[in-house]
Amino acid sequence: MKPFGLTVLGATGSIGENTLDVVARHPERYRVVALAAHRQFDKLLEQCRRFRPSYAVLADAADAERLEKTLRAEDIATTVLSGPDALVEVATLAEVDGVVAAIVGAAGLPSAIAAARAGKRVMLANKEALVVAGRLFMQAVRDGGATLLPIDSEHSAIFQSLPAGFSGDLESAGVDKLVLTASGGPFRTWPAESLAEATPDDACRHPNWVMGRKISVDSASLMNKGLEVIEAHWLFNAPPSRIEVLVHPQSVIHSMVQYRDGSIVAQLGSPDMRTPIAYALSWPERIAAGVAPLDFAKLSSLTFEAPDLARFPCLGLAFSALEAGGDAPAVLNAANEVAVAAFLAGRARFADIPRLVDGALSALDLAASPDLDSLLHKDAATRRWVEQQLPS
Template sequence: MSKTSSVDSSVQGSEGTPKIISVLGASGSVGDSALDIIAGSPDRYRVNALTANRNVGKLARAAVKSGARFAVVADEGFYADLRDALSGHDIEVGAGQSAVEEAAGRSADIVIGAIVGAAGICPTLAALKAGNQVALANKEALVCAGDLVMAETQRLGKPILPVDSEHSAVFQVYERENRAEISKIVLTASGGPFRTWDRDAIAKASIEQALAHPNFSMGNKITIDSASMMNKGLELIEAHHLYGVSADKLKVVVHPQQIIHGMVAYSDGSLLAQLGAPDMRIPVAHCLAWPERAPANTDRISLVEIGQFTFEAPDYERFPCLRLAKEALEAGGSLPNIMNAANEIAVAAFLAGDIAFGGIAELVEKVMAEFVRRDEVGAASDVGDVLALDQAARNVARQILS
């Protein structure tokens, strides 16, 4: 079901005019970065559509400030609040999942997909099917439905522009004409707040400790995933789809300074790396300006001030979520989707105080094992299969919790 109040908002960028941008998940940290970059270059960018889940106040303020044509709140219960907040402004208002997908499908030069969780899968596909280039921050679109998303991308003939700092780094040093000579793709990880903790201490960590990321300010779910290193595991699965490389060519290296974000090793011995401050506005600015580069009010680094870089191997014993993600990637099929759904339930349970931090990996592993036991891990044939299996995995996770 979708609710909208109509204003003609058909808009399309063209050569010599500002790029038309839509932001799905505009009230989150990536949305903040995108809108900051857009506001700093008003002659380069125009906003078409903005969406948010429930944060009506922030969505309405952003819509007015950015001059958006269409604002959508995903939760239909907040439709009246958004309509009232934007009363008197020439901004079309919508609510509900179908309205979010409509926003994704409205004509734009770039659609930034920054919805958190599996809720971002259908809007990502809607944007691609409409012919819009997608700058993707939503991990689940690739983790859960990577084959479907990449098939649409290939049909469209435009690459996915990665918003994650690690995938943006790889994108910038990935030589497509030499892809056969790539020997390794390396994603870096900060190690999170528990990099030096022992396994028992990590398992008993409090919510406040898990949310204390050393470098980035992100939403709670992503921050917990970073603390468990599930976030890095999801990124391995994303890289497999984005760059078409097998699991054995993907590697994680812990780099506490978080200045080198990704590297590509080639057969001639070259290792190409992208460096930048831990500032999400940098990869967002790269996506918005691509294939060009444009000035942006982003943080700069000084190699002299940093002094030195350090690197460590990841510890799969202390961070079992990373191990589980690697196992899901190697198994393929629908196991990554199942793992992701279980993780979303587990993280929510941890944030609610229902399980310990160590219980996140335990729950995910139990759910994965249950679907393997049932032999229900085959590849999905369409998005309906993806969503049905996502829901089934969530139900099993809830049953285990109860």
């Protein structure tokens, strides 16, 4: 069997590293064609040494030149490229069968859309592709005949819990609603008055998952779950009224599908991203991911509660943005990214995140942009607006 040619965009992040861990367990099945990173030179160098990709990409041209010289000195024949155009190039190479799209933020949009237009298997971990550009991205998937598979544990769980060959019609599949589970994050039991004093370290102390700082803050504010609601809308053609969020602190049930006859189908597993990554890589088959199975005898309990929208208003803002349509989800996302960065830098309080996002949704034009360039201009305008609200 010819090895599956793989490009990993965001190779040095947690999704990229977990992807390469799974790939390394099946060297006969996968060939790493390209690895792309932002600035983590040393990590990317080690990955190139191990996987010998045909191409590597770094954001900075000087870093790329240094990497190529280092690899050449070690007799590793990897072509090193730089810049955003290079991301599109390695996402659309003829020898690439699938692309793991795991670049955080709007920077990952053009390459993810290009991979879809090129008809690749797009294994999506970049939320912005759907949150910011859902309509444009899904059109690119249709136009290119691409296969779109989610890597988020929640969306992978829903995908696995829907009928085989699901066509995007919840009615004909007998589905009443999709239930996204949320851990509740590190602030689940904090009183509202304490949240105002929360520090970045507090927010990044996730009880179940090891993640980057930005996504950890999003989990703490429940914005991450709000973004996943928007993703679920596009992935499964689900109106907001058919998407529910349920807090499940143990993170054992990753999400559920409730059917018309009263049945609920759930996907369970240890909280390890290698499971949804392995499923996306091998679909419709299943391969070993290095994840220990659940030991039900050792599970103490599974508990559930409704999310508290008063303490965590970001989730409600995401539902409102989805209902508003147009560019509202893009404005929500851009405002949140700037607000979270300000919080992590000590320029804003945790409570400022929903305040700034709500302000952007009220102040800015939410009409749908006709193309990606216009959408990216809206994204940039939103970021400027939020920056202007922050103390200098």
